[in-house]
Amino acid sequence: MQSGIQDLIQKLRKGDRKAMEAFYHDQAPLLFGVALRYCSSREEAEDMLHEALLKIIKGLDTFEPAFEGAFEAWMRRIVVNQCLTSLRKKTDFHLNGHIRDEDADEFIEVIEDDEWPAISQEEIIKMINQLPPGYKMVLNLHVFEKLTHKEISLQLNISENTSKSQLSKARSMMKRMLNDRLKYEEIRR
DSSP states (O other): OOHHHHHHHHHHHTTOHHHHHHHHHHHHHHHHHHHHHHSSSHHHHHHHHHHHHHHHHHHGGGOOOOSTTHHHHHHHHHHHHHHHHHHHHHSOOOOOTTOOOTTTTSOOOOTTOTTGGGSOHHHHHHHHHTSOHHHHHHHIIIIISOOOHHHHHHHHTOOHHHHHHHHHHHHHHHHHHHHHHHHHHHHHO
């Protein structure tokens, strides 16, 4: 682990106020972006970020650096778990466990589509936020958190096939949104 991060962690563990300010300044934008993908508004993402940062600070004594980038991965996981926990509490979040698409493994690779670079990160987040909760969760966990369908199924208490189906439908829905946006821009020209 980088010595700068080790030093920062040690200072944070001791309650160094300047270190906490530097930590917030450096890490909050990245972690806010993670929260924003899961939340339906900026205000909700700010609340999730605040809660997650408190958990990160409180949990520093249990953090064990295992590899380069472990600290960032650990913090991201805390933010994701905070968002998932909040979503479960505030809504009756449940994915339909019996959805089975025959073509669930052959989903559209929207994220790698050549047309995506022309779309801002903010627009992509808006599109993701328009997805139904189940689609949004699975898409975030698979694409951004790099979880396998097996890991998602355990995290959300659904079957692997449901995870695959939800991802397929999320990507199809985003592809439709992208196509609608591109058609709209062509009409405006």
